Amino acid sequence: MAMEQDEILRTPAVWHPGDAREAWRLKEAFGPAGVYVAGGTLLRTQWEAGVAEPPAHLIDLTAIAGAGEVEMDGEEAALGALVPLSVCRSHPAILARYPLLAEAARVIAAPSVRNLATIGGNVVSRVGDALPALLALSAQLVWQAGPEPHACSLADWLERERRAPTPASGVLVQIRLPVPPDDTTSNAARFFAYHKVGRREAFMPSLVTVALTGRIGADGAVEEIRVAAGGGQTVPYRLDASEAALRGQTPDGKTLAAFQACVEEEYEPKPDLFATEAYRKRAAANLAAAAVWQAARDAAAGRKG
Amino acid sequence: MLLNRTTSGSRWRTRPDGPGKVTGGLSYLTDLSLPGMLHGLVLRSPHPHAAIVSIDASKAMALPGVLAVLTYADVPGLNRFGIARPDQPVFCEDRVRYIGDAVAAVAAETPEIAVLALRAIEVAYEPLPVVDDPERALLPDSPLVHPEGNVLHRNDYRTADVAPGFAAAAHIVEETYVTPRQMHTYMETEGGLFVPEADGRLAVYSATQHGFMDRMQLARILGRPEADIRVVSSPIGGSFGGKDELNVQPYGALLALATGKPVKVHHSRWESVRAGLKRHPMKIRMKTGVDANGRLLAHEVEIVADKGPYATLGAEVLNFAVEHVIGPYRYDAVDVKSVNVYTNNGMSGEFRGFGGNQAIFALEGQMDRLADKLGMDPWAFRRLNLRKTDDAGPLGQPIAVTAGASQVWEALAESELWRSGTGRGSAGSGPGIGATGGKSAGHDGSGEEGIGLAAARVEAKTASDRGQATAGTPAPPWIRRGVGASFVMHGAGLGVGIPDPAGGRLRLAADGKIDAVFGYEEFGQGLIASLEQMLIEQFGFAAEDVRIVIGDTDVVPDSGSSTASRSTSMMWQSLRRLRGPFAGKLIAAASAALAMPADRLRVGAGGIRDADGGELLLPYAALAAATAKAPVIAETRFEFPRSPVDRVGAHFLYTYSAVAVAVEVNLLTGRVRVADQYHTVAAGPVVNPQGFLGQIEGGSGMALGFSLTEDAVMSGGHYLTENLDTYLIPTVAELGGTFEVEPIETLPEGDEYGPRGIGEVGSVGLAPAIASAVYRAVGKRVNRLPIDPALLQETDGWY
Numbered sequence A: 001m002a003m004e005q006d007e008i009l010r011t012p013a014v015w016h017p018g019d020a021r022e023a024w025r026l027k028e029a030f031g032p033a034g035v036y037v038a039g040g041t042l043l044r045t046q047w048e049a050g051v052a053e054p055p056a057h058l059i060d061l062t063a064i065a066g067a068g069e070v071e072m073d074g075e076e077a078a079l080g081a082l083v084p085l086s087v088c089r090s091h092p093a094i095l096a097r098y099p100l101l102a103e104a105a106r107v108i109a110a111p112s113v114r115n116l117a118t119i120g121g122n123v124v125s126r127v128g129d130a131l132p133a134l135l136a137l138s139a140q141l142v143w144q145a146g147p148e149p150h151a152c153s154l155a156d157w158l159e160r161e162r163r164a165p166t167p168a169s170g171v172l173v174q175i176r177l178p179v180p181p182d183d184t185t186s187n188a189a190r191f192f193a194y195h196k197v198g199r200r201e202a203f204m205p206s207l208v209t210v211a212l213t214g215r216i217g218a219d220g221a222v223e224e225i226r227v228a229a230g231g232g233q234t235v236p237y238r239l240d241a242s243e244a245a246l247r248g249q250t251p252d253g254k255t256l257a258a259f260q261a262c263v264e265e266e267y268e269p270k271p272d273l274f275a276t277e278a279y280r281k282r283a284a285a286n287l288a289a290a291a292v293w294q295a296a297r298d299a300a301a302g303r304k305g
Numbered sequence B: 001m002l003l004n005r006t007t008s009g010s011r012w013r014t015r016p017d018g019p020g021k022v023t024g025g026l027s028y029l030t031d032l033s034l035p036g037m038l039h040g041l042v043l044r045s046p047h048p049h050a051a052i053v054s055i056d057a058s059k060a061m062a063l064p065g066v067l068a069v070l071t072y073a074d075v076p077g078l079n080r081f082g083i084a085r086p087d088q089p090v091f092c093e094d095r096v097r098y099i100g101d102a103v104a105a106v107a108a109e110t111p112e113i114a115v116l117a118l119r120a121i122e123v124a125y126e127p128l129p130v131v132d133d134p135e136r137a138l139l140p141d142s143p144l145v146h147p148e149g150n151v152l153h154r155n156d157y158r159t160a161d162v163a164p165g166f167a168a169a170a171h172i173v174e175e176t177y178v179t180p181r182q183m184h185t186y187m188e189t190e191g192g193l194f195v196p197e198a199d200g201r202l203a204v205y206s207a208t209q210h211g212f213m214d215r216m217q218l219a220r221i222l223g224r225p226e227a228d229i230r231v232v233s234s235p236i237g238g239s240f241g242g243k244d245e246l247n248v249q250p251y252g253a254l255l256a257l258a259t260g261k262p263v264k265v266h267h268s269r270w271e272s273v274r275a276g277l278k279r280h281p282m283k284i285r286m287k288t289g290v291d292a293n294g295r296l297l298a299h300e301v302e303i304v305a306d307k308g309p310y311a312t313l314g315a316e317v318l319n320f321a322v323e324h325v326i327g328p329y330r331y332d333a334v335d336v337k338s339v340n341v342y343t344n345n346g347m348s349g350e351f352r353g354f355g356g357n358q359a360i361f362a363l364e365g366q367m368d369r370l371a372d373k374l375g376m377d378p379w380a381f382r383r384l385n386l387r388k389t390d391d392a393g394p395l396g397q398p399i400a401v402t403a404g405a406s407q408v409w410e411a412l413a414e415s416e417l418w419r420s421g422t423g424r425g426s427a428g429s430g431p432g433i434g435a436t437g438g439k440s441a442g443h444d445g446s447g448e449e450g451i452g453l454a455a456a457r458v459e460a461k462t463a464s465d466r467g468q469a470t471a472g473t474p475a476p477p478w479i480r481r482g483v484g485a486s487f488v489m490h491g492a493g494l495g496v497g498i499p500d501p502a503g504g505r506l507r508l509a510a511d512g513k514i515d516a517v518f519g520y521e522e523f524g525q526g527l528i529a530s531l532e533q534m535l536i537e538q539f540g541f542a543a544e545d546v547r548i549v550i551g552d553t554d555v556v557p558d559s560g561s562s563t564a565s566r567s568t569s570m571m572w573q574s575l576r577r578l579r580g581p582f583a584g585k586l587i588a589a590a591s592a593a594l595a596m597p598a599d600r601l602r603v604g605a606g607g608i609r610d611a612d613g614g615e616l617l618l619p620y621a622a623l624a625a626a627t628a629k630a631p632v633i634a635e636t637r638f639e640f641p642r643s644p645v646d647r648v649g650a651h652f653l654y655t656y657s658a659v660a661v662a663v664e665v666n667l668l669t670g671r672v673r674v675a676d677q678y679h680t681v682a683a684g685p686v687v688n689p690q691g692f693l694g695q696i697e698g699g700s701g702m703a704l705g706f707s708l709t710e711d712a713v714m715s716g717g718h719y720l721t722e723n724l725d726t727y728l729i730p731t732v733a734e735l736g737g738t739f740e741v742e743p744i745e746t747l748p749e750g751d752e753y754g755p756r757g758i759g760e761v762g763s764v765g766l767a768p769a770i771a772s773a774v775y776r777a778v779g780k781r782v783n784r785l786p787i788d789p790a791l792l793q794e795t796d797g798w799y
Helices: A004-009 A021-033 A041-049 A085-088 A091-099 A100-104 A111-116 A121-125 A131-136 A154-163 A240-246 A253-266 A275-304 B003-011 B018-023 B058-062 B110-122 B161-167 B213-223 B249-259 B267-273 B314-326 B355-372 B378-385 B402-416 B416-422 B526-537 B567-594 B620-626 B691-710 B764-778
Strands: A013-015 A034-037 A057-060 A070-072 A078-079 A142-144 A149-153 A173-178 A188-196 A206-216 A221-232 A234-238 B039-045 B048-055 B064-070 B102-110 B122-127 B151-154 B171-180 B191-196 B200-205 B227-232 B263-266 B284-290 B296-308 B333-344 B479-492 B501-508 B514-517 B546-549 B601-604 B607-610 B615-617 B634-641 B653-664 B671-682 B739-744
Touching: A004 A240, A004 B607, A013 A253, A021 A034, A021 A057, A021 A142, A021 A173, A034 B227, A034 B333, A034 B355, A041 A253, A070 A091, A070 A173, A078 B064, A085 A091, A085 A100, A085 A111, A085 A121, A100 A188, A100 A206, A100 B102, A100 B764, A121 A131, A121 A173, A131 A154, A131 A188, A131 A206, A131 A221, A149 A221, A149 B227, A154 A234, A154 B634, A154 B764, A173 B003, A188 A275, A206 A275, A221 A240, A221 A275, A234 B161, A240 A253, A240 B739, A253 A275, A253 B267, A275 B018, A275 B200, B003 B284, B003 B691, B039 B110, B039 B249, B039 B267, B058 B064, B058 B110, B102 B110, B102 B249, B110 B501, B122 B501, B122 B607, B151 B284, B161 B284, B200 B249, B213 B227, B213 B249, B249 B263, B284 B314, B284 B355, B296 B314, B296 B355, B314 B333, B355 B378, B355 B764, B378 B402, B378 B479, B402 B416, B402 B653, B402 B671, B416 B653, B479 B764, B501 B567, B501 B620, B526 B546, B526 B567, B526 B691, B546 B615, B567 B601, B567 B634, B607 B620, B653 B764, B671 B691, B671 B764, B691 B739
Parallel strands: A013 A057, A034 A057, B039 B263, B200 B227, B296 B333, B514 B546, B671 B739
Antiparallel strands: A070 A078, A078 A173, A142 A149, A142 A173, A188 A206, A206 A221, A221 A234, B039 B102, B048 B122, B064 B102, B151 B333, B171 B284, B191 B200, B191 B263, B284 B296, B479 B653, B501 B514, B501 B634, B601 B607, B607 B615, B653 B671
16 A cells, blocks of 8 residues: 555656657656656646656656757758647748648647647657648658657558557657658649548547648649558558559549549548547548549649730 | 617616626625634545444644534434425534535634644444435335435326327327436635624524525524524625525534634635535426317426436425426417436435426427427417416416516517528528528528528628628538527516515615615525615606615514515515505605695705605605604515415516527537527616616526536536536537617506516526527537537538
8 A cells, every 4th residue: 555655646657858868768667667868748638637647757758859850951841740730730831832731730729738748748649640641742751769760650550559559669760851842843733632630620629631742743743742641540551553543634524523532432530429430431532522522623723824 | 679788868876786896896604704604514425325433533632723623413403495395414423415414514714734633533434325316216125215205296287188189189299308417607606604692692604595585595504593503604706596405504503602612614615615515406297188270289308407416495496397398389278297206316406497497498499399290480389388377377366467487589570680590591490490481591592492401601890710700701511500499488486385574674874875785695686676776666766876785684674575476566565565654654755844835855876856846855865863862664565475375486477588599510520509689678767777688698608508518527426527618518608699689668557566576587488599590500419418519510511
């Protein structure tokens, strides 16, 4: 009894490593008793709901040098994992180059939560609503999961996690995004769309998230298309077959219907109490097809204009 | 005339309790603390239904820092509570009947130790079969929640045999309507501070809607005289009916008396969800027949309500639903059967609207469907069957006469919003709408295209796939707009057969303030502001002359409960009764003090003034000093006016309202967005413009949640929505759009009842109006709330 009383009355020890390697070493040392924390917004909901107990050791990542920076050069952008969602939503360079990500960040949680919650936390949750956008942007992840950092593609990591979730040991340090080609001088029209469907209009868990980015050529055909979907407890992924079905096609009624059917088939959401699998599939397929329809219409109007 | 800040002019006042609330400066009762106070927690059943085999609190009691662990054996008086029928155990003895049932309570030095103590209490249960479906609970082989059976209350009402009416009917609509388990979701969860006083009395600082009812119930539990208990109950961070019944008070009181120390109890949101009341989920089957001209011939209704385990006001809510499923219409024959059924689900009870929300959703759904079958305009169809000004009430009872029904009908018919949905055709015309002669065309005039999906290319004011494009941007083709309407007749007061006292007191206090002393509560509805405004406007006092005294059983008279849309009406009537006597006494005293004839004096701002010139002759402080030996005081007591019938619950005073709403349905997701609203309300004079608007807007916000997002989902007697991350109330993103309120203030010559209640009516009409608007947008009928988006989702036809 006394032991239990001690445990309940104890608050976790909080560690403040100054770099990612030290953070990883602490985690190695503590094992399951150590938990990384940045904004802490997701952890708090888990503790309050009783699905996780506060750990003995919290490894605070906010002191890691440079982890909160946004850096851009001609080839790629590097978002520190500690960049708050509120910054993803409003940073001028992100808005200019990656409006898809800014749009995803705009509809996650609520302003007070976005000020604390980080893009890295959203990624490592494996079901964060920014993930479909990052997938559509072909993001790379930089991890500190050993003495030296290493990079892998977000899509590959999520695919592994989708098949067999593994407990985190490494620290996510950075998210790298390739710079989109500059085609302002061509007649092609670049488009993007991000949709989050929940049970109300704001500050709600998602049921379905869909992100698209692509390009409509001067001839009206879809030259490039990337589609990713997630939502709820579904680990998001790229819809490769759906992309292939649309690539090179002119989005008329027939090809759009085929694309829509393909998304509905390929997207396999996890149902829960609040929405069936069928509803989620239809929503994702509808939103993806509608986004392409809208893009084609806008592109046509642009060519006329 | 629309009610808003501009049209209200100088009557638009800053509410006295407003600054403290918006700045966070105001202390609520759950903010109170005292040095050395203990923290109380309640151990609740982990099982929806189980026998208690044993309770062993010895380990908990032995923990350092634990000062009391109480069970049923420690209740000195009646181990039960319940406003209407005390059947809910303070602590369960041998059986638990829902997951909120209390088994024990602890008081400890810190909240953490209290948590530990709860875990150390050993309770052995034997789970029993769970009764989680009210319809199945009525079957003969159902397990029993209570030994006497699973029926709390039946209420049937029949005027004549409905069979001939159905036989003669040209059209019959039969439909079953299902409504959700809505949570009050007050921002301040239940809680309070319980303080044993030096003189042996107990002070209870905890929210309620009727301090004297809490005092009586606590006296019964504690086995003490009521006079030994003081209940301080305002200000309150929201209630909506949910804090009218006892919640934390029995535990706080028992723990404080057991330990002799102040005890604070304050529910987490989790515990509030688990233990607290919800709106009764109801299943309402209706069968209604009309003749070929649209006259209502027969109306048959069956209501099954899910009570949860204990009575509280379940019988009264059911009675209210019975009255309101009949509502504002005339029928040749009515036959209503209803039952409120005990289950092992969560507790249902009192909630703003009180059974009217469920009833009117069903009734108005019938009216829309019948109009459709007849090929009539749904609003014209309602008019055809509306009760006339001198008609009896829904239960055949005499009611206070007003023209409210026809007034709100006409106001809505002329409203811009409603006309925008009919004359020019809303997006997506339902079958039959074309037959009224109204053209069902898109804004672009592309002509009639039949049902639903084909019809819509609308200029929605705020629609886009993001929901916030600028005006004039064409909405994408998957957004369909529709305008719907509903009609509400809502009774106020507790009704026939239930004690319904009212009254209040005015006095000139020793410090020269005019004390307005009432036993009502401020839970955000604006009661203090309304009372102040009435004192200013009816007596001529200045705001700084008056002091509102409420929410303390040691000082206020029993004015009855702050429920049932009754407080403002009763304060108005009280002041009307007190005006002559109190002003007369003030003037008589001033006349003596000033040695001036009474007819040269009048009551005014700051003090007694010259009746003609208006100059201040005697400030109230001076008058108070002059009357120190015989203070000026006037008091009134009366009963809420009631109908002279022998039908329990029948109402006498009614408020009428009509609601129009524009919705946008997104066919991609099936989600419904409420765009614009219009509410017209006939409730007599507007006492306080800001308060009136606030009640209608706030009520409508709750109705929006009831319609689109809110449902406390249960499975096997357990809540699946345990916190506000899954139980979703509307946010500011849902509550946008235009919102017009048009009060109708006229009352018949000689009406002596004054302003009618508006506290609930705003929460009633929106749901059926939304259902109607959805139909006009996409041609699909909604019979279940909250609306399931899957119903409205379309995989094609939208581009």
